[in-house]
Amino acid sequence: MGFDDLENINPKLYRKCNDREVTTEEESDDIYDEFDAREIFDLIRGINDPEHPLTLEELNVVKQNDVCVDNKNNEIKVLFTPTIPHCSMATLIGLSIRVQLLRSLPPRFKICVQIYPGTHASEEAINKQLADKERVAAALENNDLIACINDCIVVD
Amino acid sequence: MHVCVSTFACLYYSLSNVSLGVYQPCLPRLHCVCVFVTRLKKKGEMGKLDLIQTLSGHEGRVWNVCWHPQGNTLASCGEDKTIRLWFKEGSKWVNKDILTEGHQRTIREVAWSSCGNYLASASFDATTGIWDKKGGQFDCISSLEGHENEVKSVAWSKSGQLLSTCSRDKSVWIWEVIEDEYECAAVLNAHTQDVKKVVWHPHLDILASASYDNTAKLFKEDVADNDWICIATLSSHTSTVWSLAFDHSGTRLATCSDDCTVKIWQEYLSNNSEGIVTPDNNPVWKCVCTLSGYHTRAIYDISWCHKTHLLATACGDDAIRIFKEAEDSEKHTPTFILLATCANAHTQDVNAVAWNPSVPGLLASASDDGEVKLWQYEDN
Numbered sequence: 001m002g003f004d005d006l007e008n009i010n011p012k013l014y015r016k017c018n019d020r021e022v023t024t025e026e027e028s029d030d031i032y033d034e035f036d037a038r039e040i041f042d043l044i045r046g047i048n049d050p051e052h053p054l055t056l057e058e059l060n061v062v063k064q065n066d067v068c069v070d071n072k073n074n075e076i077k078v079l080f081t082p083t084i085p086h087c088s089m090a091t092l093i094g095l096s097i098r099v100q101l102l103r104s105l106p107p108r109f110k111i112c113v114q115i116y117p118g119t120h121a122s123e124e125a126i127n128k129q130l131a132d133k134e135r136v137a138a139a140l141e142n143n144d145l146i147a148c149i150n151d152c153i154v155v156d
Numbered sequence: 157m158h159v160c161v162s163t164f165a166c167l168y169y170s171l172s173n174v175s176l177g178v179y180q181p182c183l184p185r186l187h188c189v190c191v192f193v194t195r196l197k198k199k200g201e202m203g204k205l206d207l208i209q210t211l212s213g214h215e216g217r218v219w220n221v222c223w224h225p226q227g228n229t230l231a232s233c234g235e236d237k238t239i240r241l242w243f244k245e246g247s248k249w250v251n252k253d254i255l256t257e258g259h260q261r262t263i264r265e266v267a268w269s270s271c272g273n274y275l276a277s278a279s280f281d282a283t284t285g286i287w288d289k290k291g292g293q294f295d296c297i298s299s300l301e302g303h304e305n306e307v308k309s310v311a312w313s314k315s316g317q318l319l320s321t322c323s324r325d326k327s328v329w330i331w332e333v334i335e336d337e338y339e340c341a342a343v344l345n346a347h348t349q350d351v352k353k354v355v356w357h358p359h360l361d362i363l364a365s366a367s368y369d370n371t372a373k374l375f376k377e378d379v380a381d382n383d384w385i386c387i388a389t390l391s392s393h394t395s396t397v398w399s400l401a402f403d404h405s406g407t408r409l410a411t412c413s414d415d416c417t418v419k420i421w422q423e424y425l426s427n428n429s430e431g432i433v434t435p436d437n438n439p440v441w442k443c444v445c446t447l448s449g450y451h452t453r454a455i456y457d458i459s460w461c462h463k464t465h466l467l468a469t470a471c472g473d474d475a476i477r478i479f480k481e482a483e484d485s486e487k488h489t490p491t492f493i494l495l496a497t498c499a500n501a502h503t504q505d506v507n508a509v510a511w512n513p514s515v516p517g518l519l520a521s522a523s524d525d526g527e528v529k530l531w532q533y534e535d536n
Contacts, residue, residue, distance in 0.1 A: 107525070110453070110472070128395070128396075131414070133472075133505070134264075134308070137262065138262070138324070141262060
């Protein structure tokens with residue numbers, strides 16, 4: 001894709017956070033670890049942007065503070081921030097985050113992926129699509145689309 | 157990249173077509189607030205659901221279950237592209253048949269014809285399969301094509317002479333059945349978004365549909381010119397209407413939605429004594445009751461038993477709930493009470509519920525956890 005086709009030619013870059021420091025409690029098999037926001041963030045921060053050779057973390061599309069984990073009710077909520085308010089890739093990015101979490105987490109979790117309020121022109125429509133599990137299921141049976149999502153999710 | 161963008165654009169409608177502001181996904185719970193009076197329950201207003209049997213076999217999500225009209229066979233379908241038929245042997249239900257090779261993608265719904273000789277299947281592969289048992293075992297005898305993409309629901313009319321299908325392509329199709337031939341009689345484009353479910357009236361050739369556009373609609377044939385027309389639009393839900401069910405008389409309809417509510421709608425014919433205006437002499441359907449505050453996630457299916465009048469709901473919070481109209485309920489402002497909640501009925505979303513047409517209180521459910529379960533409702 002040439003530069004002329006890019007919607008956001010010169011996105012602002014952000015620093016990547018350091019790797020998580022593993023504590024001795026976490027290494028112990030005798031201690032039960034709950035899922036935490038950092039763990040979920042680590043699953044999605046390496047997802048590639050569909051347009052740029054950059055990760056969602058580097059573009060500040062996902063942030064650890066916008067990940068919410070409720071272990072008691074088995075709920076995980078991720079808010080993501082498209083780089084520009086008319087980003088046509090927003091649904092694809094949301095779908096990639098959702099697919100990565102569906103593949104990585106135990107099925108007991110109810111996963112909610114939404115646009116950070118006020119950061120996209122079609123926020124409500126995209127949120128509704130991402131929340132519709134039937135549409136998501138049908139989309140994931142589309143080989144072209146799943147190949148595209150896999151390209152985003154794959155970690156080099 | 158260009159290939160995938162266009163693929164995506166056709167999978168998800170261009171955003172300019174999506175009407176904004178109709179729903180508010182960030183504030184869904186606020187719409188659920190409604191008056192519901194808590195009162196002490198009387199005798200017979202509590203019950204329980206006992207698990208009879210777990211039917212394992214499907215690989216992946218089970219989307220739907222449907223009882224044979226005689227109640228002696230259950231059909232189930234799902235992500236694994238198969239239809240499983242479960243028969244009762246002694247006291248146990250066993251999987252006797254697995255129907256494969258009908259569809260290329262997920263089978264979203266199965267429906268028995270009222271005569272019980274045919275089975276129809278709606279698939280994400282954009283086709284509808286028709287199965288019959290003339291050769292001794294169920295074979296797919298027809299594959300109905302026409303929808304542009306995923307077929308989400310299929311239903312036979314009571315007479316067996318009409319079949320209806322609906323799809324993400326926003327259309328509802330009516331097919332005429334003439335000696336094993338299926339001819340498209342109408343394509344209804346009344347909904348503005350994908351259509352999730354179609355259900356026929358229990359006695360008449362009236363069709364009800366539920367949609368992602370937050371409405372339900374009713375259709376019937378205009379005898380003057382053989383044209384199918386929309387005779388009512390039921391607007392009140394604030395998000396996707398996933399499913400709907402008629403009561404035994406066909407004068408009430410229950411709808412369930414992503415907005416976490418169930419709504420009961422009542423038919424008012426022209427010249428009704430309540431003085432409700434009926435434009436063009438078509439019946440008017442009014443929302444007479446909203447059940448809110450019970451479900452904590454999207455409600456994917458609802459079944460209204462024509463024998464016991466019990467309502468069962470399948471919810472994304474993994475629970476099955478049973479409701480019934482209170483005995484002291486008023487016809488035009490009815491009260492429905494929650495009789496039982498089976499929390500963790502499944503370990504994931506419950507996608508479908510179906511009351512057995514001949515055994516009172518026998519309920520089947522299907523879930524994302526890959527299992528079908530059979531339940532018996534008992535009054536306490």
